[in-house]
Amino acid sequence: MKICCIGAGYVGGPTMAVIALKAPDIQVTVVDMNATRIAAWNSDTLPVYEPGLDEVVRQARGRNLFFSTDVRGAIAAADIIFVSVNTPTKTYGVGSGRAADLRYIESVARTIAEVSTTPKIIVEKSTIPVKTAETIQQILAANTNGATFQVLSNPEFLAEGTAVVDLFNPDRVLIGGERTPAGDAAVKTLADVYARWVPRERIITTNLWSSELSKLVANAFLAQRISSINAISALCEATGADVDEVANAIGKDSRIGPKFLKASVGFGGSCFQKDILNLVYLCESFGLPAVAAYWNGVVEMNDYQKRRFSARIVRSLFNTVADKRIAVLGFAFKKDTNDTRESAAIHVVRDLLAEQANVVVYDPKVAAADIQADVLGKGVANPRLNVAASAYEAALNAHAIAIVTEWDEFKTLDYAKIFAGMHKPAFLFDGRNIVDLAHLRALGFRAHGIGR
Ligand code: NAD
Numbered sequence: 170m171k172i173c174c175i176g177a178g179y180v181g182g183p184t185m186a187v188i189a190l191k192a193p194d195i196q197v198t199v200v201d202m203n204a205t206r207i208a209a210w211n212s213d214t215l216p217v218y219e220p221g222l223d224e225v226v227r228q229a230r231g232r233n234l235f236f237s238t239d240v241r242g243a244i245a246a247a248d249i250i251f252v253s254v255n256t257p258t259k260t261y262g263v264g265s266g267r268a269a270d271l272r273y274i275e276s277v278a279r280t281i282a283e284v285s286t287t288p289k290i291i292v293e294k295s296t297i298p299v300k301t302a303e304t305i306q307q308i309l310a311a312n313t314n315g316a317t318f319q320v321l322s323n324p325e326f327l328a329e330g331t332a333v334v335d336l337f338n339p340d341r342v343l344i345g346g347e348r349t350p351a352g353d354a355a356v357k358t359l360a361d362v363y364a365r366w367v368p369r370e371r372i373i374t375t376n377l378w379s380s381e382l383s384k385l386v387a388n389a390f391l392a393q394r395i396s397s398i399n400a401i402s403a404l405c406e407a408t409g410a411d412v413d414e415v416a417n418a419i420g421k422d423s424r425i426g427p428k429f430l431k432a433s434v435g436f437g438g439s440c441f442q443k444d445i446l447n448l449v450y451l452c453e454s455f456g457l458p459a460v461a462a463y464w465n466g467v468v469e470m471n472d473y474q475k476r477r478f479s480a481r482i483v484r485s486l487f488n489t490v491a492d493k494r495i496a497v498l499g500f501a502f503k504k505d506t507n508d509t510r511e512s513a514a515i516h517v518v519r520d521l522l523a524e525q526a527n528v529v530v531y532d533p534k535v536a537a538a539d540i541q542a543d544v545l546g547k548g549v550a551n552p553r554l555n556v557a558a559s560a561y562e563a564a565l566n567a568h569a570i571a572i573v574t575e576w577d578e579f580k581t582l583d584y585a586k587i588f589a590g591m592h593k594p595a596f597l598f599d600g601r602n603i604v605d606l607a608h609l610r611a612l613g614f615r616a617h618g619i620g621r
């Protein structure tokens with residue numbers, strides 16, 4: 170059997186590497202039109218940083234895992250084609266700012282139809298609006314050169330930073346297909362691939378639309394929990410309650426559960442906001458404005474939380490940060506990844522620059538050029554924004570520190586040494602609630618957490 174995956178990004182690369190590792194008899198080829206990315210997948214410095222990924226790729230690459238720019242050749246040879254291209258929020262035309270941009274999905278569907286001469290199973294791995302499989306089917310049917318196709322939905326639930334663990338041991342694998350004999354056969358073929366390492370009872374099969382919708386709903390529910398606890402964090406700050414204590418107390422109720430109740434400076438990442446906006450747009454398109462408004466509130470609360478964090482910094486520093494040095498620790502949207510898409514840090518740094526602060530960012534995995542480009546735009550410079558090589562360098566001569574990503578190394582810094590090198594009073598704002606505020610206060614810091 171031959172598998173091709175179109176899109177060598179954060180999902181396509183790790184997912185296919187794990188399939189290749191677990192199914193040595195299947196030849197897996199990951200293709201992308203981005204030649205630089207493919208070259209990186211073929212090098213010692215992978216384009217995606219994920220704990221454990223280097224080892225998986227090292228074992229399978231060259232054996233039954235290949236990375237290539239020959240998109241057409243790999244499609245023609247494959248039995249199963251995963252579509253794992255990006256589906257960003259549309260930035261133009263109808264639905265701008267909310268709907269998913271499906272231009273890459275459509276372009277891939279057209280290429281598949283053009284190149285294929287044998288039967289293929291097409292797997293939607295990208296996150297897409299409900300009914301996208303219907304669009305793909307129509308494009309394939311209208312352009313086929315005689316090949317037949319079965320379209321399946323197989324959304325990915327991995328989280329960045331834990332991608333390898335999540336892929337090795339998923340809570341569930343979801344496969345949606347047409348409820349016809351040919352559809353059922355395609356679902357079985359794909360289920361058999363996962364069954365090599367995933368217990369059968371964790372492989373759920375549904376109709377196409379349930380599978381497509383479940384992906385958006387899963388992300389909406391996860392993000393909703395974060396916005397809910399973040400909303401409560403504002404009330405905690407006003408009342409003297411401690412949001413971590415509240416989260417712990419409510420999370421012990423087995424009906425609520427403890428996960429995704431960590432108050433923060435706001436959720437980031439390429440998907441939560443994008444997928445909720447997509448859900449909101451779908452609800453509006455289907456004439457359900459009350460449902461749309463309900464879910465839009467999750468994104469609005471997240472925007473509020475990010476603004477609230479930077480506003481608190483300015484307020485605490487005597488209502489002015491102009492010309493003050495602020496060390497921002499962490500820039501990735503969460504720990505253990507080099508991904509900065511929609512990171513809360515981007516907004517916090519921009520807010521501080523707008524107040525004419527001098528901002529020095531340190532992140533253990535994000536390149537300086539990426540930080541500059543994310544905040545200012547590619548090729549734009551601002552003397553007020555600099556990147557340091559360590560947390561200590563960033564904090565030297567600073568008036569305040571803002572922890573924005575929960576990297577483990579920020580938990581164990583020598584804060585006494587850092588305090589000694591800062592302007593007084595020295596402030597620390599922990600946007601992740603990872604440091605011991607009592608300890609920092611004992612050292613002399615004016616230390617604040619989120620919701621505490
Ligand atoms: P990404 O931007 O990292 O990767 C997508 C890749 O597709 C890019 O390298 C791009 O060059 C390539 N591509 C686009 N059009 C192409 C074409 N016509 N031919 C060949 N290559 C093409 O995106 P990602 O983070 O991997 O996400 C992919 C999809 O998976 C999205 O729909 C996303 O919502 C979903 N998803 C992402 C995550 C995650 O953790 N990042 C998790 C679950 C689901």
Ligand code: UGA
Nearest residue numbers: 325326327328329395429430431433436437438440502503
């Ligand atoms: C999320 C989902 O967890 C995955 O299941 C899904 O596959 C993926 O989106 C996707 O569709 O792309 P990811 O965004 O990689 O994964 O990472 P998460 O661990 O979910 O964190 C998202 C954001 O929420 C991060 O900024 C994180 O710091 C924040 N977060 C998370 C909190 O602020 N509090 C929490 O309790 C948990």
